[in-house]
Amino acid sequence: MRLNLSINKACKNGLFVASIFLICISVVDFTNQNNIIRAQAPDEKGYELREIGGGAYVVSNTGYNSMFLVTGEGVIVVDAPPSIGVKINDAIAEVTNEPVKFLVYSHAHKDHIGGANVLPVETEIVAQRDTLGFLKMANDTDRPLPTQIFDNETTISLGNATLQLFYGGPYHQNGNIFIYSPQHKILMVVDQFSPGGMPWKHLATTPHVPSYIQSYDQVLNYDFDTYVSGHGIGTKDDVILEKQYVSDLKNNARFAISNVNFTEATKNTDKSNNAAVTEAYFNAMTDVCADRTNGNWKDKLQGVGVWTDEHCEKMIISLRND
Numbered sequence: 001m002r003l004n005l006s007i008n009k010a011c012k013n014g015l016f017v018a019s020i021f022l023i024c025i026s027v028v029d030f031t032n033q034n035n036i037i038r039a040q041a042p043d044e045k046g047y048e049l050r051e052i053g054g055g056a057y058v059v060s061n062t063g064y065n066s067m068f069l070v071t072g073e074g075v076i077v078v079d080a081p082p083s084i085g086v087k088i089n090d091a092i093a094e095v096t097n098e099p100v101k102f103l104v105y106s107h108a109h110k111d112h113i114g115g116a117n118v119l120p121v122e123t124e125i126v127a128q129r130d131t132l133g134f135l136k137m138a139n140d141t142d143r144p145l146p147t148q149i150f151d152n153e154t155t156i157s158l159g160n161a162t163l164q165l166f167y168g169g170p171y172h173q174n175g176n177i178f179i180y181s182p183q184h185k186i187l188m189v190v191d192q193f194s195p196g197g198m199p200w201k202h203l204a205t206t207p208h209v210p211s212y213i214q215s216y217d218q219v220l221n222y223d224f225d226t227y228v229s230g231h232g233i234g235t236k237d238d239v240i241l242e243k244q245y246v247s248d249l250k251n252n253a254r255f256a257i258s259n260v261n262f263t264e265a266t267k268n269t270d271k272s273n274n275a276a277v278t279e280a281y282f283n284a285m286t287d288v289c290a291d292r293t294n295g296n297w298k299d300k301l302q303g304v305g306v307w308t309d310e311h312c313e314k315m316i317i318s319l320r321n322d
């Protein structure tokens with residue numbers, strides 16, 4: 001067993017804007033993201049187990065995914081959602097009696113790793129440094145602290161498997177990583193988007209929209225056949241479609257910024273109320289962006305017409321500020 005850490009430079013520390021973190025946690029921890037996910041009905045076992053490559057499996061329950069690799073010398077698990085809970089051990093036992101050696105955290109959110117405490121205490125837990133920072137703040141016994149930390153990239157080699165972990169910026173949360181198995185051509189990216197659906201509320205609650213946009217090219221630079229999201233499984237075509245949506249959204253947000261007249265948009269607003277004036281202006285831009293986006297994407301992705309306005313507003317704010 002070997003864990004190679006190749007740290008190029010110190011990453012952003014964990015002391016980033018606390019309010020963004022708290023907003024993200026509050027939305028993601030307590031709100032079920034499954035409402036745009038194709039149904040993944042668990043069977044009577046309480047979970048669904050799918051083999052997605054030789055020795056690579058996805059365990060699902062109520063739309064949440066965990067992935068694990070059977071390596072010949074132990075098992076590598078990625079994420080442990082509380083919705084699967086202790087059943088993760090049943091799922092692994094279905095296909096192997098090898099012990100769990102590694103657990104990888106895709107990011108810090110509890111709805112994806114809050115079942116980690118059901119794995120053996122000797123499991124090595126691997127995460128990016130910002131994830132460690134968030135988990136220290138959370139002080140949550142359901143999410144044990146990582147034991148192996150990296151900044152930019154690392155590789156887990158165990159038995160016949162190699163798992164490459166890379167941090168390329170916060171598409172969803174600081175510390176979220178790309179998880180790649182080259183021999184299986186599997187890429188796991190959690191909470192970037194869900195195949196078949198548009199990005200989750202407020203562009204997947206990303207703290208940095210340019211990083212979110214960039215993440216699509218980062219994904220497409222991998223040689224993969226299977227895209228394992230936190231919710232659902234897709235292909236490269238799903239990523240390409242989603243990239244087109246985000247690109248169109250950006251164009252429509254830019255159009256709205258250029259074409260909505262401030263004076264016209266705020267003419268009926270009490271000018272002594274700065275918040276009301278700002279809101280009227282942003283609402284007008286958001287409406288223009290959303291109308292164009294809904295027209296282009298109706299019936300192409302689940303969630304269009306529901307979250308389009310949130311995506312537009314977030315993109316407009318980013319284009320003005322980032």
Ligand SMILES: [Zn+2]
Nearest residue numbers: 028109172191
């Ligand atoms: Zn999340």
